[in-house]
Each structure stands twice: as C-alpha cells, then as structure tokens.
Amino acid sequence: MxxxxxxxxxxxxxxxxxxxxxxxxxxxxxxxxxxxxxxxxxxxxxxxxxxxxxxxxxxxxQGSLNVFETWTSPNVTISMCGTDAHISICSLKKPGLFTTICFILKNHNHDIVSAQISSDDAKTMYMIHVRMYKKAVEQIVLWINFEKLEN
Known part of the structure; x- marks a missing residue:
C-alpha cells in the first residue's frame, strides 16, 4: 500500500x-x-x-525548457517545440499542395529548414522541418482539412 x-x-x-x-x-x-x-x-x-x-x-x-506540443488530424501531424516544427502530411496527389504550404509559411515569415517529399501512384508524403509559430500551423491544418472536405 x-x-x-x-x-x-x-x-x-x-x-x-x-x-x-x-x-x-x-x-x-x-x-x-x-x-x-x-x-x-x-x-x-x-x-x-x-x-x-x-x-x-x-x-x-537555466529555465530554458520548451514545451513539446503536437497537433493531429487524419492526414496531418505537426509537432512543435519552441519555434521548431515538424510537419508530416499524407495526401492524395494534389498538384500545388507543397507550393500552397510554402506560400502559407512565407506569408508568416517562417523558414523551411528542410523538406522531404515521397510519393507513389496514389499518395504523397511531405515531411517538413520549419521554424515557425502557431498561427501558420493552424492555417495549414485548416487548409488541408478544407481540401479534404471538398474532394
């Protein structure tokens, strides 16, 4: 006991x-x-x-602890610690999706540190390391989910 x-x-x-x-x-x-x-x-x-x-x-x-946060939706996972974020997106092949994500990040003055894109006949996987803030994260998740509802 x-x-x-x-x-x-x-x-x-x-x-x-x-x-x-x-x-x-x-x-x-x-x-x-x-x-x-x-x-x-x-x-x-x-x-x-x-x-x-x-x-x-x-x-x-020294008090420099960062809180690790994760947001998920059916096809998007965003993990963030401080200003570093890792975005993983699995999507059907959509022309212009990566360009749109880059446009959103540019509008919020965020830097893409690295990006990896993998695809097959049906889907595309994006894995992006970004220095960003929560506002861009929310906009990306909304855009991805909106596109999913339209299809």
Whole structure:
C-alpha cells in the first residue's frame, strides 16, 4: 500500500510540474522532484567534452525548457517545440499542395529548414522541418482539412 501511495504522490508532483511548465513558471528545484537512476549504459557526448545529460540539466537549471506540443488530424501531424516544427502530411496527389504550404509559411515569415517529399501512384508524403509559430500551423491544418472536405 505504501508503494501505491508513493506512486500517487509522484504522479501528483509530476502533474504539478507539467502545469507549471505549461504556464511558463518552472521552480528552481524542478529537477529534484524526480530522483534519477544511474544508468549502466555509456553516456553519449554531444560535443566530445560534456555528457549530454549534463547539458540537459544545465538547460533545465537555466529555465530554458520548451514545451513539446503536437497537433493531429487524419492526414496531418505537426509537432512543435519552441519555434521548431515538424510537419508530416499524407495526401492524395494534389498538384500545388507543397507550393500552397510554402506560400502559407512565407506569408508568416517562417523558414523551411528542410523538406522531404515521397510519393507513389496514389499518395504523397511531405515531411517538413520549419521554424515557425502557431498561427501558420493552424492555417495549414485548416487548409488541408478544407481540401479534404471538398474532394
């Protein structure tokens, strides 16, 4: 019974942390709420000098946490963290779809970092990495869903 109570308390603490992060307020001792378990696997270095875990802890202490958000519809998934967004679109072949997406992004002054387009006889998959804001995301989702209703 004590372990269940401990897990419930841990869950409440984590939920409280999540709400505080979403509201933009991160307490200084946020990393102290959940104990870390040492790993037996080697730590991967991101620059050869410091372990990746150390860099993540330093970023958390500096308050630079970004919230990861995801929007989905039947044929569009957009994942966003900070100003970086990854857009995945699966669509029937539609001439001008990629051009329209680029036009929307240009209207909002967003930069396409990379794009990958794959297709077969019936469908096209777009995977786009963009630096953007939520307004463009909403407009793209609305346009894709509107086109789906027309067909």
């Amino acid at each position: 004590e372990s269940i109570k401990f897990l419930e308390q841990t869950l409440q603490n984590l939920q409280k942390q999540k709400v505080e992060r979403l509201q933009g307020h991160v307490p200084n001792d946020a990393t102290a709420v959940v104990p870390t378990v040492p790993s037996q696997n080697p730590v991967i270095n991101n620059n050869g000098d410091e372990p990746l875990l150390v860099n993540q802890q330093q970023q958390q202490q």
